[in-house]
Amino acid sequence: MNALRLTILATSAAALAACASTPDTPYPSLAIRDAERASGQYPVPQGDCAGNAPDAGGTLRPAPPAPPPPPSIPASLVEQASQLEAQARAAHADFERAVPAARAAVRGAGAVGSKSWGRAEVAYANLRSLRGQTAIPLADLDTLVATRSVAGEPVDRIVAARDAVAQLVEQEDAVLVELAPNS
Numbered sequence: 001m002n003a004l005r006l007t008i009l010a011t012s013a014a015a016l017a018a019c020a021s022t023p024d025t026p027y028p029s030l031a032i033r034d035a036e037r038a039s040g041q042y043p044v045p046q047g048d049c050a051g052n053a054p055d056a057g058g059t060l061r062p063a064p065p066a067p068p069p070p071p072s073i074p075a076s077l078v079e080q081a082s083q084l085e086a087q088a089r090a091a092h093a094d095f096e097r098a099v100p101a102a103r104a105a106v107r108g109a110g111a112v113g114s115k116s117w118g119r120a121e122v123a124y125a126n127l128r129s130l131r132g133q134t135a136i137p138l139a140d141l142d143t144l145v146a147t148r149s150v151a152g153e154p155v156d157r158i159v160a161a162r163d164a165v166a167q168l169v170e171q172e173d174a175v176l177v178e179l180a181p182n183s
Contacts, residue, residue: 073154081144081161084137088165091133095172102127106179124179131172138165 102123109120141162148155 071153073157077144077148078157081141081158084140084144085161085165088134088137088168091130091137092168092172095127095130095134095175098123098127098130099175102179124176127172127176127179131169131176134165134172135169138162138169141165 102120105116105120105123108116110116141158144158145155145162148158
């Protein structure tokens with residue numbers, strides 16, 4: 001065992017001694033090389049390149065014309081946003097019609113595993129499903145806002161429809177929180 005340790009120690013010492021030697025050639029300099037130096041002169045811009053610079057007479061050129069007004073929202077897009085909002089309102093009406101029955105089932109729920117508990121769970125799940133039907137148009141309106149905003153188009157009408165649908169979803173969420181089972 002001592003021979004093995006001695007061999008490992010000798011090999012390690014030889015390897016470390018090799019690392020301590022200096023290289024035959026010096027390392028390259030990190031100074032700026034000739035090819036990296038910028039030299040020469042840059043020409044002074046003349047004419048239209050100079051932008052709003054004074055001309056030879058010392059007067060300023062007129063400012064460029066104002067940009068054109070943004071485009072209006074296409075009628076088909078307004079119609080699509082209105083249809084999505086109407087779809088969400090119809091789903092919200094279905095939700096509102098289902099709330100009284102679900103509220104009664106949840107209030108009458110018995111112990112976990114009982115029939116009344118099962119009815120309450122099914123009624124609550126039905127409300128969650130109806131809430132999802134209201135949220136689908138909200139997601140579509142969000143997509144429209146994102147794609148049209150990126151394209152630089154006006155999105156005021158779409159945002160108004162999205163905000164109206166978001167309020168409906170918030171109302172439904174409040175009802176679901178109120179009726180959430182304690183199990």
